[in-house]
Amino acid sequence: MAITIKFGQTPFSKAAKLASITTVATLALGLTACGGQKEDTAADTTDGAAASAEGQNIELLNVSYDVARDFYKDYNPMFVKHYQELHPGAKISVNQSHGGSSKQALSVANGLQADVATMNQGSDIELLQKKGLVADDWTDAFPDYSVPFTSTIVFLVRKDNPKGIQGWDDLTKPGVEIVMANPKVTGNGRYAFLGAYGYGLHTFNKDEDKTKAYVRDLLKNVKVYENGGRAATTTFVQRNIGDVLITFENESNLAATQFGKGQVDIVYPDYSIKSESPVAVVNGVTDKKGTTEAATEYLKYLWSDEAQQLAADLYLRPSVQSVLDANSDKLPPVDTFRPNDVFGTWDEIMGTYFSDGGVFDQLAINAPK
DSSP, X not given: OOEEEETTSOOSOGGGOXXXXXXXXXXXXXXXXXXXXXXXXXXXXXXXXXXXXXXOEEEEEEEEEGGGHHHHHHHHHHHHHHHHHHSTTOEEEEEEEEEOHHHHHHHHHTTOOOXXXXXXXXXXXXXXXXXXXXXXXXXXXXXXXXXXXXXXXXXXXXXXXXXXXXXXXXXXXXXXXXXXXXXXXXXXXXXXXXXXXXXXXXXXXXXXXXXXXXXXXXXXXXXXXXXXXXXXXXXXXXXXXXXXXEEEHHHHHHIIIIITTTTEEEEEOSEEEEEEOOEEEOHHHHHHHTOHHHHHHHHHGGGSXXXXXXXXXXXXXXXXXXXXXXXXXXXXXXXXXXXXXXXXXXXXXXXXXXXXXXXXXXXXXXXXX
């Protein structure tokens, strides 16, 4: 049975004791009244203190995906403090750029001088690898195949769930209006689409025809495809468009406990997709700037207990098992599948499902370009 989280009330399931999730760090979300149509590429800077012993002023740029801004807003000063403790007298600053994951990766491939890439889809790092900007062995550079935390796809619904959304099947009901990110340009949207498709294969015993019919019916109900995960949340919560938002677990929880508090509930489907957020040093940039060591330390610290707990506080699922276990009250167990185990490599996924004329374009009504 799907888990429904009604915020401000006692949850329905013991496995989902999320009423205690008041420990979330205060967020500065920067949502725009117009629906977040423009990607946020403005740099948020966290400065270090004194000049380094070598007189060097280290400045890193982290190019990241849309809904990761809340994590890195708090992580950056945490890392700066850690770095300065290891390097007394050092001065380091971290700038942020956020937008749709694949658009961000393309910007780096086209010359944006990122020191690190922190994306929500392996293909975005692989693109940079193919461009010679990221090392071929990038998955071995850090633990857990360079994935510090994961998430999953859930449903954000209006308070008290007036449309009775309990699982993927309910998203095909007549009259249900869906908001989601655009699968053509965002990892958030791709995970949502693949989550639905994977559910269909799971439910219909790998019958492709039945699965495609199911996904086509679901996509008929999509009211808005947004350009990023945060823009989709803004459209759903602030502009009050749609009955259900298909998005990441962490984004849903932040909406339910912060900027949409009292307006929405979360529904956990019985079966969903695991989203992985890989990270990599952009050596093609850092080797020229001389920031490779600092960039490596920046990413390595993501596996510290402090950073892993921050991830859990913001409803990202830590890759360090002990930290994940300690936060099971707000991150209930979910039966998930890895997209690569079901659909193949990301190259295969992108070519089959999201290229022009691919499966998504074939199934979607009024598919975004």
